[in-house]
Amino acid sequence: MIRKTQAESIAPYLRDASNFSGGNAEEVVIPETSDELANFLKNETRPVTVAGAGTGLTASRIPAGGVIVSLERFNRIIEEAEGRVRVGPAVTVKELQGFLPGWLYPPNPTETLASLGGTLATNASGSRSYKYGVTRDYVEEVELLLVDGRKTLLKRGLKITEPLTFEDGSKIIFPDIAYQSPECKNAAGYFVHPGMDWLDLFIGSDGTLGIFTDIALRLIPRPHDFVSGILFFEEEDSCWELIPQIKSADRKRIDPCSLEYFDHNALKRLKSKHKNIPNRSRAALFFEQAVPEMKDYDLILEDWYEFLSAENITLDDSWFAQGPKDVQMFHDFRHDVPVIINEENSRAGRVKLGTDMAVPDKYFMAMMQFYRETLVASNLDYVMFGHLGDNHLHINLLAEDRDRAQKVYDQMVEQVLEWGGTVSAEHGIGKLKKKYFAKMVGSSGLKDLNKIKYCFDPENRLGTGNLL
Ligand SMILES: Cc1cc2nc3c(=O)[nH]c(=O)nc-3n(C[C@H](O)[C@H](O)[C@H](O)COP(=O)(O)OP(=O)(O)OC[C@H]3O[C@@H](n4cnc5c(N)ncnc54)[C@H](O)[C@@H]3O)c2cc1C
Known part of the structure; x- marks a missing residue:
């Protein structure tokens, strides 16, 4: 694992497309494998912020201290089956779009240099979402790490009504809450719908619940x-x-x-x-x-x-x-x-x-x-x-x-x-729209969302300063 501690090596990770300044971190770690990252996290107590490609508009990848985890080495892309690819989180939307000529990945954020890990964390969408929907609709499976290093494989169909089990045998139960996501296009806050999949909760969680280290995506046949x-x-x-x-x-x-x-x-x-x-x-x-x-x-x-x-x-x-x-x-x-x-x-x-x-x-x-x-x-x-x-x-x-x-x-x-709308329909809340998000969900909504956060990250170390 590469570890960078020089200020000039850390500086590029303290920026994104929001022009927000003022982030700081003690070091950047660049793991080669998810096991290496898991072992690192098991022994870590500092705040952790995951860096994608830095095209985000809400300063969500800009750290407020601690460690930056960059998954830039996770850039493998393979065709797993007909209409299904497996990608490392560092693969960009542009690379995926050019990978299989006969297939289309419909979520189409205008900024195609975004990493797929980043687009999952923000549930990105784009000009074609009117018909094709959002990133969440195309994610079939992810390997996920919690900030304490526990690992799990989240498959489509694993419902929040069942406990979520980790490789070490530990389990997390979805908390009993009243909050539900609004009924319009929405990227603000955790996605909560009765009977949803665990996968759906983590997609769009603004880098605050888990780290995507491997992703399987569904494609559709490319139109002529x-x-x-x-x-x-x-x-x-x-x-x-x-x-x-x-x-x-x-x-x-x-x-x-x-x-x-x-x-x-x-x-x-x-x-x-x-x-x-x-x-x-x-x-x-x-x-x-x-x-x-x-x-x-x-x-x-x-x-x-x-x-x-x-x-x-x-x-x-x-x-x-x-x-x-x-x-x-x-x-x-x-x-x-x-x-x-x-x-x-x-x-x-x-x-x-x-x-x-x-x-x-x-x-x-x-x-x-x-x-x-x-x-x-x-x-x-x-x-x-x-x-x-x-x-x-x-x-x-x-x-x-x-x-x-x-x-x-x-x-x-x-x-x-x-009108029952949302303060963010595609970019997420990050550090810049928290005031509006708090207004949108109210104090009882915030309490419910904090209960979710607590289940996965009780010390509030992952993506600290985002969303809540
Ligand atoms: C010109 C321009 C146009 C844009 N157009 C669109 C658009 O049409 N639609 C749209 O939705 N967005 C758009 N965006 C916003 C941006 O491209 C998206 O938010 C994108 O999803 C961010 O991806 P990224 O890799 O750059 O993530 P980053 O900015 O690096 O990070 C964003 C968040 O993702 C988290 N994250 C990154 N990787 C992981 C991972 N592996 N696991 C867990 N968390 C992770 C980070 O911690 C952070 O919270 C646009 C931006 C620009 C500059």
């Missing part, structure tokens, strides 16, 4: 292609009103996997790279639909033309992919938004507060109108983009004055929680 397009709208409302129409359309014909939104401020920024964005556009919608076989391509495209014409959407200004190059360009279009904002903000030395909230379906329109009114009234610079199909938007509040941005954020949290 995707029909995709970017629709531009002169009025925001026309774009928003199309969403319920798409959702209620005949699924045999109109069945998108992605419905991604760009507001006028996002388009303004994107114009620096994509010059042909129509000048009068106030909003845009990127959609994609999987095409199972080549023969289906033209039919699906035709269905979309017909559907959009019936909805009075002008197609003149819209873009439809003509081949793999365009599909890649549309994905870049989506990926470019946070990248451009981050570059711009660093240059300008401004604060960026990014929301990650979602609400139940029935509040979609109310949510869009509320965001618009609140943001216009705030007089702040902002960019709004993200997953319209899941009622899940990222609003980046850009300001010189943090307090002003914070006030607007607080106002939005109040309303989203009133």
Whole structure:
């Protein structure tokens, strides 16, 4: 096992994509095998933080003292069976996507340099989650270590109604609690649903319950292609009103996997790279639909033309992919938004507060109108983009004055929680959103979640400072 104690060797592990500073650690350990890590943990008493690829946006991998465990040597990837791969947690989403040409791993976080261990810890999702769901839906089995070094194999189907047994014969029973996760897309706090699998609890636990050292994932046959397009709208409302129409359309014909939104401020920024964005556009919608076989391509495209014409959407200004190059360009279009904002903000030395909230379906329109009114009234610079199909938007509040941005954020949290929504639908809580999470679950919810944490880590040493 490699152990690094020099400040300059530790420094790269004290960062992630959140720009949070102030982390510290005494050393970084880099084990070769899970047994080596287990033995190390059995003799350790300091706090332990697991480092993934550092693309997280909530400072959850940034340690508050103690030891950093980096699983960077766990980068093996093998095809285990048809449609099933076994990966080390350090394998990136990009490496997995390129590994088996005939298969697709549907969770599609925009940042493909994320490690699969990190995506399990945050239950990552992405532009295709509207149809395909989230990371949790594709995990079949993991090898898991507790912070005290105990090891277990978590298989799909092992229910929380049965005790969880470890290799040394010890057992943990799921605590008797009332808390349940909200009914919308959600990545905030532990996943709790009656009769769920143990696996589901650990996925999305923000690096605080266990360490994934080996992962088996389910893949789906790669569609022949995707029909995709970017629709531009002169009025925001026309774009928003199309969403319920798409959702209620005949699924045999109109069945998108992605419905991604760009507001006028996002388009303004994107114009620096994509010059042909129509000048009068106030909003845009990127959609994609999987095409199972080549023969289906033209039919699906035709269905979309017909559907959009019936909805009075002008197609003149819209873009439809003509081949793999365009599909890649549309994905870049989506990926470019946070990248451009981050570059711009660093240059300008401004604060960026990014929301990650979602609400139940029935509040979609109310949510869009509320965001618009609140943001216009705030007089702040902002960019709004993200997953319209899941009622899940990222609003980046850009300001010189943090307090002003914070006030607007607080106002939005109040309303989203009133609608039964979540303060994080995909990035997790980490160290940056704990205040909002506490508000979301209330004191009895926090007590219940602490009971879960206590079962696995009574001294609160794993991922200290995250979530709770
Ligand atoms: C430009 C950009 C776009 C993004 N787009 C998306 C998106 O579309 N969807 C999305 O969901 N996220 C997105 N993210 C956020 C980020 O990519 C995800 O949160 C990702 O899952 C983090 O993975 P990581 O390997 O970088 O983890 P890290 O940031 O290193 O760590 C994240 C958490 O995982 C824990 N962890 C890491 N490995 C393990 C392990 N083996 N066992 C237990 N815990 C572990 C860490 O302790 C920490 O708590 C985006 C980020 C950026 C910068």
